[in-house]
Amino acid sequence: MPRVQEHRPGAGAEPADIRRGLAGPGLLAQVLVAKYCDHTPLHRQAEIYARDGIDLDRSTLADWVGQSARLLRPLVDAVGAHVMTAERVHADDTTVPVLDPGRGATRTGRLWCYVRDDRPFADTAAPAVLYRFSPDRKGEQPRAHLASFRGILQADGYAGYAGLYERGATEAACWAHARRKFFDVHAATGAPRAHEALHRIAALYAIEAEIRGQPPEVRLAARTTQSAVLFTALKGRLDHTPGRIPGKSPLAGAIRYTLSRWEALTLGLRDGRACLDNNPAERTMRPITLGRKNWLFAGSNAGGERAAAVYTVTETAKLNARDPRDYLRQVLERIADHPVKRVHELLPWNLLDIRIRLDQRNPA
Numbered sequence: 001m002p003r004v005q006e007h008r009p010g011a012g013a014e015p016a017d018i019r020r021g022l023a024g025p026g027l028l029a030q031v032l033v034a035k036y037c038d039h040t041p042l043h044r045q046a047e048i049y050a051r052d053g054i055d056l057d058r059s060t061l062a063d064w065v066g067q068s069a070r071l072l073r074p075l076v077d078a079v080g081a082h083v084m085t086a087e088r089v090h091a092d093d094t095t096v097p098v099l100d101p102g103r104g105a106t107r108t109g110r111l112w113c114y115v116r117d118d119r120p121f122a123d124t125a126a127p128a129v130l131y132r133f134s135p136d137r138k139g140e141q142p143r144a145h146l147a148s149f150r151g152i153l154q155a156d157g158y159a160g161y162a163g164l165y166e167r168g169a170t171e172a173a174c175w176a177h178a179r180r181k182f183f184d185v186h187a188a189t190g191a192p193r194a195h196e197a198l199h200r201i202a203a204l205y206a207i208e209a210e211i212r213g214q215p216p217e218v219r220l221a222a223r224t225t226q227s228a229v230l231f232t233a234l235k236g237r238l239d240h241t242p243g244r245i246p247g248k249s250p251l252a253g254a255i256r257y258t259l260s261r262w263e264a265l266t267l268g269l270r271d272g273r274a275c276l277d278n279n280p281a282e283r284t285m286r287p288i289t290l291g292r293k294n295w296l297f298a299g300s301n302a303g304g305e306r307a308a309a310v311y312t313v314t315e316t317a318k319l320n321a322r323d324p325r326d327y328l329r330q331v332l333e334r335i336a337d338h339p340v341k342r343v344h345e346l347l348p349w350n351l352l353d354i355r356i357r358l359d360q361r362n363p364a
Contacts, residue, residue, distance in 0.1 A: 025332035028068050031061055033325040036310045037287065037318075039294040062299075069306035071335060074343040076312045080130045082347070086116035087123075088152040088172070088273050091142065091161070092281035094288050096304055097297035098135070106297050109304050110134050111288050111311075112145060115280045117319070121273050122215045126349035127319040129284045131311045133304035139163060152271065154278050157261055173264035175201060176277035181254035191251050193241055200234045208276050216272030223269050231266055235259070284315055317348045323355040330354060 023031075034040040040048075042061040049056045083089060091114050097106040112134065117127040134141040139160025146153070146164055154172040155161055165171045179201045186194035207226050211219045238255050245252055258265065268274040288311070298304040313331070314324040330353075331346050338346060348354060 023064050025329045028064055028332055029325050029328035031064055032068060032310055032328055033314065035065065035295070036291065036307065037314055037324055039287075039291045041295040065310070066302070066306055068332070069309040072309055072313055072331070074340050075331065075335075075346055076130070076309045078343050078347055079128050079312050079316050080114075082126070082128050083114050083116040083130045084146070084148050086118065086125070086149075086151055088116075088118070088154060088275070089146070089149060090115040090117070090275075090278050090281035091146070091153060091155040092278060092285055093137065093142075093158075094285050096133070096288070096292060096307070098301060098304055099297050099299050107135075109298065109301065110137050110141070111285075111304065111308060112142060113281055113284045114145065115284055117280045120212050120275060121219060122213055126347070128316045128347075129312065129319060131308040131315070133298075133301070133308040135301055135304075143167075152267070152274055154275055154281070156278060157257070170267065170271070171264040172267045172271075172274045173261040174278035175204070175265060176279055176282070178254070178258045178261070178265065181250075181257055185250045185254055188250070193237075193245070194251055194254070196237065197234070197254075200230060200237070203230050204234075204276065218272070219268075220270075220272035223272070228269055231269065235262065284319075287311065287315060317354070318357065320348045321357050322348045323357050326355040327351070 031042075031045060034045055035042060042065070043058045045061060046056050046058045091112065093110045093112040096109045096111050098109040100107045110133070112132045114130045114132070115127070116125070116129070118125050119127065130145075132141075132145045137160070139162070142158075142160055143163045146169070149164070150168040151170065152172050153161060153164060153169045154174065156174055156177050161169075161171070179198065182194045182197040182201070185191050186198060204227055207222060207230075211222045214222075238259055242252055242255055268276060298307060313328065317324045317327040327348055330351060334346060344350065
């Protein structure tokens with residue numbers, strides 16, 4: 001039976017067994033990836049193994065997942081430390097149904113993601129994503145998650161982030177959110193003014209496509225000479241439109257949303273590190289939205305925390321073009337004898353010889 005280390009806050013790593021079965025690192029990695037990357041619930045995994053004559057009870061698989069998540073906690077903390085030292089972080093959250101046995105129903109928890117991806121402004125730091133679970137969406141949750149962060153926070157207009165800006169973070173809003181409101185209006189009504197707004201926003205994105213991957217000073221210079229005039233023209237049109245349309249119309253709502261966030265939406269004119277939108281965070285939420293369609297709900301708050309831990313490890317591996325199953329296998333093979341103080345050596349950009357993801361070998 002393999003011996004692995006269980007992390008205890010404030011203490012060194014101590015040996016612990018994966019109990020209730022002779023689960024090797026390869027099998028543990030397969031179970032975790034099947035559940036969190038391939039969206040296959042544990043009861044379906046048990047059925048798949050049973051077809052091959054392998055008797056693995058769902059409760060045994062759940063026990064392995066829980067113990068593995070605890071063992072990965074030092075690595076999750078290392079990813080979090082890396083993310084929080086970024087100059088810019090993308091943030092988002094989504095709902096996760098959590099079983100509430102006392103009521104015989106589910107309640108709504110949240111999974112938050114915090115993405116570091118400095119590649120758009122030519123920084124060589126490795127990309128990473130930290131997930132956190134919370135039982136609610138109170139503003140105290142992201143304020144606790146981002147307590148040490150003082151850089152650019154690229155996010156939607158959620159009011160719970162406001163306390164972070166008061167503590168020194170810089171707000172950068174999301175043009176994808178603003179654009180979506182005009183898109184919905186145009187799709188529903190064909191309003192010419194909504195179509196015009198979409199056309200003007202598209203011109204801004206065309207400039208961003210040209211400067212992606214350039215250093216901040218190059219991005220800022222291009223925005224100053226090319227984007228600034230487009231922003232000014234767009235704001236002028238938005239400022240003059242509300243008096244000509246019903247104040248309660250969806251188009252008026254889209255305009256109010258955009259103008260109320262104008263300073264944060266135009267941070268890129270003052271800081272070359274800012275992005276036009278929060279799409280990196282939205283992309284890292286896709287595995288969650290796909291997964292919950294299959295596993296339907298988390299069994300408890302602890303289950304939500306386990307999911308956040310495993311998603312942090314697997315999605316960070318994928319951001320670095322590493323195969324998550326091979327990465328998990330190698331981590332679980334090494335972590336038993338690896339000093340907690342050197343856990344950063346097991347991060348996917350430091351651990352050598354991990355298979356490259358098949359879909360990254362010949363990118364389009």
